[in-house]
Amino acid sequence: MLQLANIKKSFNEKKVIKGIDLSVRKGEVVVIVGPSGSGKSTLLRMMNALEYPTEGDIRLEGESILYKDINGKHISRNDKELSKFRAEIGMVFQGFHLFAHKTVLENIIEGPIHVRKIKREQAIQEAEYLLKKVDLLDKRDQYPHSLSGGQQQRIAIARALA
Incomplete structure (x- = not known):
């Protein structure tokens, strides 16, 4: 259902994520554990296209979340296309971000x-x-x-x- 292939992320010269491969099947529960600053939140943000990896791809049901291929070129998806994928991937932020004015x-x-x-x-x-x-x-x-x-x-x- 969700596949990460060779995910790498750098901020300037600092390599934060150094090549993660992960497959999650439908109904499977996966826990990402690590010390503070190890890249867990960055990885999750990339799974929802809130950040892009420096290298690698993320696929939902076989289709790239981040890119589309047009005439053999890797083109970043636009906001409307990203919304389609984001509607299928839920995130719980550390601060929860519940709407205070709503029940x-x-x-x-x-x-x-x-x-x-x-x-x-x-x-x-x-x-x-x-x-x-x-x-x-x-x-x-x-x-x-x-x-x-x-x-x-x-x-x-x-x-x-x-």
């Missing part, structure tokens, strides 16, 4: 409604299912500030899954 439920349905163009009723059903999975259905109408850090993280995970 838990509204936070979760925002992406499916506006990015994936799912009808509100269906988005709510899916959000409630995910809230059950993270054991927070009873918090659906609360605002993020009223939740613990762990609860906010679980809401962020449900939102990424949605």
Whole structure:
């Protein structure tokens, strides 16, 4: 489903990521562990095309997320094309980035409604299912500030899954 091939990343002369190959199959859970500053966040940002690798490619279901081939040339994808892939790859940021002015439920349905163009009723059903999975259905109408850090993280995970 997701394949990283020879991913390298440098910032000026500093090599941060030195050739990562990774394949993740559908339904598989992968954990990326390492010390602070080892490139974990940079790698995840590249998987969502928020940053580009210095070298290598990332494929989702066999198709490059980052580039398209036109007349034998590697051309970077435009924002509209990237959005198609980003809609299929969820991220949970360290700071969670929940919308403070929206309820838990509204936070979760925002992406499916506006990015994936799912009808509100269906988005709510899916959000409630995910809230059950993270054991927070009873918090659906609360605002993020009223939740613990762990609860906010679980809401962020449900939102990424949605």
